[in-house]
Amino acid sequence: MHPHLQPLSLPDAEVYFAPAFVPAPQRDVYLERLLQEVNWQQESIKLFGKLQPMPRLTAWYGDKGYTYSGLENKPQPWLPLLQELRERVQEASGRAYNSVLLNLYRSGQDSMGWHSDNEPELGQEPSIASLSLGGERRFALKHRSRKDIAPVRIILSHGSLLLMQGPTQHHWLHHIPKTAKAVQPRINLTFRYVKG
Template sequence: MTLFNDTDLFMSGTNGRKDFELPDADVILIDNFFTKEEADYYYEVLLNNTNWKEYEMPMYDKIVTAPRMISWFQDKSDTIHSGDAPELTKELKEIRERVQVEVKLNFNAVLLNLYRNGNDGVSWHSDKINRSDAHPVTASVTFGETRMFRLKHKFRKEVPFVEIPLHHGSFLLMAGTTNSFWEHQVPKTAKKVLPRINLTFRKVIK
């Protein structure tokens, strides 16, 4: 089956890297971080072999089921509390290695999000910093349907929000003070879309 041919970014010779010039942020996008063949492979493996779970979250004065599914993996280590989190699979370790080589940082956990269709999304938020550094680095990989990723400054209303289409096989890095000064979201869409899998690699501390 031919997957996600909505972009020509997989053509050889294209770098696909963009450094965003944003205040109080370090954001880098690499569109063709994985080849088409690699992205297709990881998409199929993760979609079909991951133990996806629904979870509940607070919204205003009630608890609701989040409009997406998740799965959390973490290294087994004496320096962090792993709880019942499973060890990263072979494929997740392969993806992590590629990411770590690119950013020259080490990550010990990954959150997988499954956006099943256009009814799934995530509202404006910043990543939680408990069990992370004050300025956590998030290394994000996308497999599957292209979905829009939005960023907006928390305090400077005059700064326009940013829209970044995250394609099949792309890599997005948010570092520095991005998490402290910016919020992000993946909006829902009325379009008929196929599933999207997003991996966010993190450094969790005890």
């Protein structure tokens, strides 16, 4: 485990955070290249029987397809830059990843609702490595069943790495809320291992 990855004290979870995993100025270079090189898509999801555009842009790269929120994602082949970032994250976490879901939050109005990454293809105790580049956003975790545990909020800084593994996805939900503040665009890369 990378020395910058510090454990967070959460029951029923295994979460680590490194606020400055990618050093400056490298993180600026990565951000610019990802904005230009990634094949960003505006997907739609069904909400209450109606197709609605997702409040962010997405892209899926890797060795395996993946379905979430009813969207079947056919993988695009790894870009050299994504391979490089995957190797850095694998080395830090000690885990192997064969896919990455990228989200582009264009402004504070782009968001992600409460969810957990618990799809069957990810296995019993998935390891999700989340790399953030660009504008700072607030990330929150809340326990699924224990109301005595207050939600946990983390500021995902430019170049930070958040690692969620063990039983985390069974017991906790997470989200990125909208913000009225002026924020720079943010790219989030969530590396994962898809079975099958």
